[in-house]
Amino acid sequence: MxxxxxxxxxxxxxxxxxxxxxxxxxxxxxxxxxxxxxxxPSRGPEYDTEAAVRPRWQQTPPRMVAPYRVRPKPQGPEFKVNQDPRRLDEAYSRMLGPGGDKVLSDEVKWLAVTHKSFDHGKRGFNDRLAYLGRRIVSLQTSQALLNAPQVEAWPRKSDGLPLTDSYGRMPFVHPALNGLPGLTGEAKGRVLDKSRLAGLAERYGLDKVTRWTPKRADNLQSSGLESVLNTSLYAIIGALALERGGEVANKVTQDKILAPLGFTFTAD
Incomplete structure (x- = not known):
């Protein structure tokens, strides 16, 4: 065992x-x-030096560049955006008058005419500036409609008192309320019509300097050119309000947007 x-x-x-x-x-x-x-983690020195040499409006931030293209290039001709600062200064001078190219800083001048479709928004875009500018233009339009003479007013007697209606009622009349019937949504929509503002932006040359990426380079209208130009126009007003103050933005809105659309303003 x-x-x-x-x-x-x-x-x-x-x-x-x-x-x-x-x-x-x-x-x-x-x-x-x-x-x-x-x-x-390793970090190349080019990320620090490159951003300091060139401003953001002039280049895509290096760390936001994809290593390769995900989508194929669109068919048709390529749409080229403006990269010339002198051409941009001419558009600002045409809109704001002599010396208009010096009113805003260089970074804000490019930001105000950069749509979010350009470079996928990597260089910044003008949506927030346009939101502020749209509120300013809307307020100035409401005040202009209130102060505009009315075609149809309540009939008055020879002594200035309003006539009574068929039921014997006499409406309340006050000089501050004379323009109230003209302040309607339809009237405001006609003044700030997208096509009218786009034509005004083209007159100032914003269509030549606005940076955006259309869906079809051979058909800019169907790609939304009017909306893009409206955004640039509003964004410039918003940029003026932030850098130069509300008084300057209101004055530019009256003289450069509402006056060409048919309104008249008296000097205060």
Whole structure:
């Protein structure tokens, strides 16, 4: 009969060897994890120097550039946007008058004419400026409609009192309320019609300097040219309000937007 002692010694030897291997494996895992966690990410020096040399409106931020193009290039001709600062200054001078190219800072001048479709918005876009400018233009339009002479007014007697209606009622009349019938949504919509404002923007040359990416370069109207020009026009008013104050923005709105549309303003 064989003795069980050799079998017991074999099992004890295997168990001790396995127990000694497990701490070594855990130590190996801890060492590799520490090595990965303490490695500092590499950063090229070109990211620091390139952004300092060229402004954001002139280039896409390096870290926002994809390594390769995901979508295929669209069919048809390529739409080229303006990159000439002198051409942009001419448009601002045409809209704001002599010295208009010096009213806003360079960064804001480009931002006000940059649509969110251009470069996927990586260089900034003018939506927020346009929102502020649209509120300013809307307020000035309401005030202009209130002060505009009304074609149809309530008939009056020879002494200036209003006539009564068929039920014998006399309406309340006050000089401050004379223009109230003209302040309607339809009247305001006709004044700030998208096509009218787009034509005004083209007169100032904003269609030549607005940066955007149309869906079809061979058909800008169907790609939304009028909406893009409206946004640029409103954004310039918003930029003036932020950098030059509300008084300057109101004055430009009256003289450069509402006056060409048929309104007259008296000097205060």
């Amino acid at each position: 064989a003795s069980p002692r050799p079998l017991r010694s074999l099992l004890s030897t295997a168990t001790s060897a396995l127990g000694a291997a497990q701490p070594a494996q855990r130590a190996l895992v801890r060492t590799s994890a520490c090595a990965f966690s303490t490695t500092a």
